[in-house]
Amino acid sequence: MTGTVINIDRVVKRFGTFTALHEVSLDIAENEFFTLLGPSGCGKTTLLRCIAGFEPVSGGQIRLHGEDIAPLPPFKRPVNTVFQHYALFPHMTVLENVMFGLQRLGWSVVDAEGRAKQALELVHLSQFLKRRPGQLSGGQQQRVALARALAPEPKVLLLDEPLSALDLKLRQAVRMELKQIQRETGIAFVFVTHDQEEALTMSDRIAVMSDGHVQQIGAPREIYEAPANRFVADFIGETNLIEVPVLGISDGMAEVSLPGGRALRCPTPLSRAVGQGVLSLRPERIDLCPASEADLTVIATDQVYLGTDIQLKAQLAGGQEMTVRLQNAEATRLPERGTEVGLKLEAGAARLLSA
Amino acid sequence: MAAMAPGGASSSEIYKGNASRLLLPTWVVIGVFLLVPVALMATYSFLTKEFRGGVIWEFSLAAYDQFFLNRGLFGDEPPRIEWTYITIFWRSIWQAGLATLLCLLIGFPTAWFIATREARMRTVWLLIVTVPYWVNLLIRTVSMKFLIRDEGPLNAMLLWSGLIDQPLGLINTNLAVQLGLFYSYLPFMVLPIYAAVERYDFALSEAAADLYAGRWTTLRLVILPVVKPGLIAGCILVFVPSLGAFLAPDLLGGAKSFMIGSLIEEQFKGAAGNWPFGAAAAMILMSIVMVVLLVYARSQTREAKA
Numbered sequence: 001m002t003g004t005v006i007n008i009d010r011v012v013k014r015f016g017t018f019t020a021l022h023e024v025s026l027d028i029a030e031n032e033f034f035t036l037l038g039p040s041g042c043g044k045t046t047l048l049r050c051i052a053g054f055e056p057v058s059g060g061q062i063r064l065h066g067e068d069i070a071p072l073p074p075f076k077r078p079v080n081t082v083f084q085h086y087a088l089f090p091h092m093t094v095l096e097n098v099m100f101g102l103q104r105l106g107w108s109v110v111d112a113e114g115r116a117k118q119a120l121e122l123v124h125l126s127q128f129l130k131r132r133p134g135q136l137s138g139g140q141q142q143r144v145a146l147a148r149a150l151a152p153e154p155k156v157l158l159l160d161e162p163l164s165a166l167d168l169k170l171r172q173a174v175r176m177e178l179k180q181i182q183r184e185t186g187i188a189f190v191f192v193t194h195d196q197e198e199a200l201t202m203s204d205r206i207a208v209m210s211d212g213h214v215q216q217i218g219a220p221r222e223i224y225e226a227p228a229n230r231f232v233a234d235f236i237g238e239t240n241l242i243e244v245p246v247l248g249i250s251d252g253m254a255e256v257s258l259p260g261g262r263a264l265r266c267p268t269p270l271s272r273a274v275g276q277g278v279l280s281l282r283p284e285r286i287d288l289c290p291a292s293e294a295d296l297t298v299i300a301t302d303q304v305y306l307g308t309d310i311q312l313k314a315q316l317a318g319g320q321e322m323t324v325r326l327q328n329a330e331a332t333r334l335p336e337r338g339t340e341v342g343l344k345l346e347a348g349a350a351r352l353l354s355a
Numbered sequence: 356m357a358a359m360a361p362g363g364a365s366s367s368e369i370y371k372g373n374a375s376r377l378l379l380p381t382w383v384v385i386g387v388f389l390l391v392p393v394a395l396m397a398t399y400s401f402l403t404k405e406f407r408g409g410v411i412w413e414f415s416l417a418a419y420d421q422f423f424l425n426r427g428l429f430g431d432e433p434p435r436i437e438w439t440y441i442t443i444f445w446r447s448i449w450q451a452g453l454a455t456l457l458c459l460l461i462g463f464p465t466a467w468f469i470a471t472r473e474a475r476m477r478t479v480w481l482l483i484v485t486v487p488y489w490v491n492l493l494i495r496t497v498s499m500k501f502l503i504r505d506e507g508p509l510n511a512m513l514l515w516s517g518l519i520d521q522p523l524g525l526i527n528t529n530l531a532v533q534l535g536l537f538y539s540y541l542p543f544m545v546l547p548i549y550a551a552v553e554r555y556d557f558a559l560s561e562a563a564a565d566l567y568a569g570r571w572t573t574l575r576l577v578i579l580p581v582v583k584p585g586l587i588a589g590c591i592l593v594f595v596p597s598l599g600a601f602l603a604p605d606l607l608g609g610a611k612s613f614m615i616g617s618l619i620e621e622q623f624k625g626a627a628g629n630w631p632f633g634a635a636a637a638m639i640l641m642s643i644v645m646v647v648l649l650v651y652a653r654s655q656t657r658e659a660k661a
Contacts, residue, residue, distance in 0.1 A: 101566030
């Protein structure tokens with residue numbers, strides 16, 4: 001087990017009367033790719049800016065290797081940032097941009113140039129040393145920003161939605177590359193994004209945030225398959241949320257009564273029995289089946305062709321909408337609109353959460 | 356449709372085509388009110404003077420000769436360098452340069468302050484800075500004279516407070532001219548810098564701080580270079596009119612603070628005038644300004660290429 005590099009301890013941030021962070025606590029381990037994920041306005045960027053030092057905290061401590069850095073100005077913190085819109089110095093060449101931090105740390109020009117060239121090699125930009133940022137494409141600028149932030153070998157690299165300005169193809173290519181660079185350098189990355197796919201593909205661990213609270217921290221698989229609450233289940237991936245009566249809970253398993261009367265045993269993070277709960281059903285873990293074996297019976301209302309998948313829209317007897325994802329195989333036969341369909345819940349499809 | 360512009364390049368060509376026709380009035384105005392007068396001035400500087408003002412259409416280098424060379428009272432001595440006018444020019448250049456520097460030192464923080472207020476307050480601050488300039492320059496310069504003269508409110512206040520026991524004697528000095536120039540042209544410094552700072556991306560300052568630059572280093576290595584076009588524009592806008600100013604030196608300065616503007620003005624006013632000499636002085640002044648601007652433009656293109 002590697003040690004903790006950053007320890008966020010009950011950090012509070014207020015802007016006037018608005019509280020952006022409510023006593024947020026989390027630990028980031030060395031060599032870790034850690035993602036802050038959440039919708040816009042959830043406080044993820046604010047937390048990043050507090051770590052960088054651009055925003056003073058209103059309360060709590062931020063420890064870097066045990067030392068409280070909250071009182072330090074940004075230029076005294078051994079962390080570096082990749083900005084959302086890169087913030088490259090427009091009057092300097094690519095090489096000068098990457099050398100900037102090293103020279104401020106007192107490196108000689110020769111040493112700084114050597115290290116800067118290494119950093120640019122790491123991001124495959126060695127041929128553009130003398131260009132200015134304005135002469136580069138968005139993707140290239142993003143690489144310069146990354147090289148500039150990596151060159152001083154920070155204890156932690158902060159990345160503020162660095163891929164959001166790139167187009168889809170490039171974004172997907174850069175994801176893998178970022179992950180690889182993180183592994184090669186061994187620097188802890190703190191990555192802010194609102195894009196769950198980005199978070200799931202790149203991260204070692206994810207902190208899901210909303211309204212200034214951390215909702216859940218865990219590995220991508222854990223977050224997706226064992227969401228701690230309704231918000232996480234709904235925000236990560238697609239899900240069907242259905243209110244159900246709870247029959248009993250013991251040892252992390254719940255027994256609930258499905259619409260239509262069947263009983264179902266499924267995992268739950270809840271420990272005490274509650275009268276009503278919310279059942280989260282992942283659409284890709286639901287399959288069609290004959291009515292006699294069905295856990296749920298629905299009326300097909302619509303279908304959406306998505307290429308690899310086909311999305312089936314359906315309605316429960318109570319009128320509640322449901323979505324099922326079926327693989328687009330040759331054998332897939334879709335029910336006619338308006339017909340009754342039996343649905344089978346596969347293992348891991350359902351999870352009971354508090355209402 | 357085939358006629359549709361397929362990309363950015365051709366649509367920008369369309370805009371450029373329109374622009375050249377729309378610019379016609381501008382070219383006419385520049386031609387009639389700028390190029391023609393300059394050509395006239397250049398021509399006049401090579402003509403012979405008429406004693407009651409005006410010119411005789413006869414080629415002569417007398418005006419330039421008079422500016423640079425001293426041939427004695429009757430023009431029969433071997434030529435020596437004439438220092439009178441060169442001294443006046445030199446004084447004008449350093450007065451204008453000093454005024455520019457003062458405006459820059461006061462104007463940059465002012466512009467920075469305004470540009471970093473919230474949007475609504477910026478308009479108010481800009482108004483406060485520019486309102487005094489809605490009053491005619493002559494009136495403002497005369498007011499300045501009344502303010503700083505020995506019997507004026509500035510001295511009265513200082514005397515009353517006991518800070519001084521006799522008037523400062525500001526009026527009719529180079530310092531008074533300096534004050535006048537500084538006050539006359541300050542907004543020309545503030546406005547272009549304000550425009551540059553308003554466009555400045557503050558994420559750049561954050562990036563500099565993130566890369567271990569302190570506040571002064573950030574100012575020196577990032578902020579100033581990025582807003583440089585605004586600083587240069589402000590300096591040109593203050594330096595050039597200061598160099599040719601005649602109201603401030605006339606009204607606030609004494610015999611020892613005579614500047615080019617006044618020298619030229621005198622040549623075209625009254626019976627003592629000498630049009631070719633005034634025109635020659637104006638041409639020399641213009642050449643100096645042009646050389647300064649060209650050197651600057653050259654250094655800019657070289658920097659852009661590097």
